[in-house]
Amino acid sequence: MRIHAGRTPVVALSGRGKRLDKILWTLLHEVAHVVLGHVSAQIVVEVLEEDDDPDDTERQADEQAGQWLMPRPLPRTPDRVSAGWVQAQAAERGLAPIVIVGHLQKRKVLDWRTTLARNAPNVDEILRNW
DSSP: OEEEETTEEEEOOOSSSOBHHHHHHHHHHHHHHHHTTOOOSSOBOOOOOTTOOOOHHHHHHHHHHHHHHOSSOOOOOOSSOOHHHHHHHHHHHTOOHHHHHHHHHHTTSSOTTOGGGTTOOBSHHHHHHO
């Protein structure tokens, strides 16, 4: 969800998709809209679905979010992605392994039902302690 109130951009995220990587991606995507100047004076509620055909501003926000999240691309993905490979890539980049898994899912390298996403951390505990 992207809201612009007056002159101060405000980003509000719903509780949908509480998985850590999804919340992180959504936050970076929405901040990218602000940084790229895609905001206006009206309230905008953005609901993104996997099947949506993104327009130019959505593609630009995705690209910017991707650059912030992973400025150095992953090496060639092995034919069979293992937990060890994911953990090594995450450690090398200082990211949670689920961020690597989510990135590969978004690129359609991994299925959304992959066992590598099982028991993925969500933001509930982080927000509760914040």
